[in-house]
Amino acid sequence: xxxxxxxxxxxxxxxxxxxxxxxxxxxxxxxxxxxxxxxxxxxxxxxxxxxxxxxxxxxxxxxxxxxxxxxxxxxxxxxxxxxxxxxxxxxxxxxxxxxxxxxxxxxxxxxxxxxxxxxxxxxxxxxxxxx
Amino acid sequence: xxxxxxxxxxxxxxxxxxxxxxxxxxxxxxxxxxxxxxxxxxxxxxxxxxxxxxxxxxxxxxxxxxxxxxxxxxxxxxxxxxxxxxxxxxxxxxxxxxxxxxxxxxxxxxxxxxxxxxxxxxxxxxxxxxxxxxxxxxxxxxxxxxxxxxxxxxxxxxxxxxxxxxxxxxxxxxxxxxxxxxxxxxxxxxxxxxxxxxxxxxxxxxxxxxxxxxxxxxxxxxxxxxxxxxxxxxxxxxxxxxxxxxxxxxxxxxxxxxxx
Amino acid sequence: xxxxxxxxxxxxxxxxxxxxxxxxxxxxxxxxxxxxxxxxxxxxxxxxxxxxxxxxxxxxxxxxxxxxxxxxxxxxxxxxx
Numbered sequence: 001x002x003x004x005x006x007x008x009x010x011x012x013x014x015x016x017x018x019x020x021x022x023x024x025x026x027x028x029x030x031x032x033x034x035x036x037x038x039x040x041x042x043x044x045x046x047x048x049x050x051x052x053x054x055x056x057x058x059x060x061x062x063x064x065x066x067x068x069x070x071x072x073x074x075x076x077x078x079x080x081x082x083x084x085x086x087x088x089x090x091x092x093x094x095x096x097x098x099x100x101x102x103x104x105x106x107x108x109x110x111x112x113x114x115x116x117x118x119x120x121x122x123x124x125x126x127x128x129x130x131x
Numbered sequence: 132x133x134x135x136x137x138x139x140x141x142x143x144x145x146x147x148x149x150x151x152x153x154x155x156x157x158x159x160x161x162x163x164x165x166x167x168x169x170x171x172x173x174x175x176x177x178x179x180x181x182x183x184x185x186x187x188x189x190x191x192x193x194x195x196x197x198x199x200x201x202x203x204x205x206x207x208x209x210x211x212x213x214x215x216x217x218x219x220x221x222x223x224x225x226x227x228x229x230x231x232x233x234x235x236x237x238x239x240x241x242x243x244x245x246x247x248x249x250x251x252x253x254x255x256x257x258x259x260x261x262x263x264x265x266x267x268x269x270x271x272x273x274x275x276x277x278x279x280x281x282x283x284x285x286x287x288x289x290x291x292x293x294x295x296x297x298x299x300x301x302x303x304x305x306x307x308x309x310x311x312x313x314x315x316x317x318x319x320x321x322x323x324x325x326x327x328x329x330x331x332x333x334x335x336x337x338x339x340x341x342x343x344x345x346x347x348x349x350x351x352x353x354x355x356x357x358x359x360x361x362x363x364x365x366x367x368x369x370x371x372x373x374x375x376x377x378x379x380x381x382x383x384x385x386x387x388x389x390x391x
Numbered sequence: 392x393x394x395x396x397x398x399x400x401x402x403x404x405x406x407x408x409x410x411x412x413x414x415x416x417x418x419x420x421x422x423x424x425x426x427x428x429x430x431x432x433x434x435x436x437x438x439x440x441x442x443x444x445x446x447x448x449x450x451x452x453x454x455x456x457x458x459x460x461x462x463x464x465x466x467x468x469x470x471x472x
Binding site: 170172173277278279281282285286288289292296374377378381382384 | 441442444445446449450453454457458461462464465
């Protein structure tokens, strides 16, 4: 029993990230409105970025910015005192790509509304099939 | 099923997990000696992984271009509204051929025109220069504190969007013409690629900043920090222009006359 | 004193996400989306990823919400589900 409790205490955050990802995926698949699908896609993206950033965290370690830089070149930097900066870099690019995709998708939604006067998926499908 | 897979993960906060042992230790220990930049995230982003950042800038530029091509509508408006400023009488001109003779007393109007609120106008007019100075500060201090090219570019872009929201869209379009926005976006990407290409005739590989030393007046260690600064400026300019382009095209559905 | 912050903010995030996709008014979705983005920024700042938190604060709670409201202005505001 204490083994299970230790397991939960060490890994509960991963379960919460998976729950968040599944909320986003559900919104992308099961909602009818196009803009709700877009919100679900963005939730999914930020949940994945959260998961990656949490991989690089170390206990009792500080930010990846080196201090006391004007003291000279004498000090040795131990990598174990700093948080892993590599996931931060990759996720910065991911956030940029996510906002670019969001902008283009909003432009597409406005164009669809101009053409078909609706944003619900079942009405769109009816109008596309009867044209 | 995914929950079962998380049983295999390392514990949270483990300093010896496989993601943190192989490459990142090298980055943390050697980055300051080689580049003289305290912020390790910016150093890795702009120098060690500069190739990714170049393509990320190209992606942002393509998104702005796609938005412009999807929505831009060059047709003239059919009906126009004019409002006499002295009395408040509104004229509705339906025919596009007739032109008003007395142009100075009348001002253009949109269909959902509200009088500009004095408080919002004054406050935004005072705050916008400070926001722009902060955006430039964030770009320039990307080496020493959290920040960098992309964040500063978004702050500058949102200061221009604030101008469009507090006044009306025509005020923004009169200050920042559309052609200049497009030129800025392209110039930002070209600065990045230009700095990367210049390194090649000087004897190094693509994006090897240390070979720029004969051009810039500083010692060989600081050259990499200066190369990084130039690259961040390019990213900032491109991101600013693209944010404004996307906003202007979405809010007016391509016509650039009405707006929020 | 450290892991309670994490747990509370994570439960807020999940509530915000579920609420943002359930309401029928799209303007409420936009505001809840901005709140979700801000909670994410707090989580990353607590975890030590300051660059990522800065970027998410400017992009999510600034530009992304403005694009959302601008798109709602040009399309309809209520949804059927």
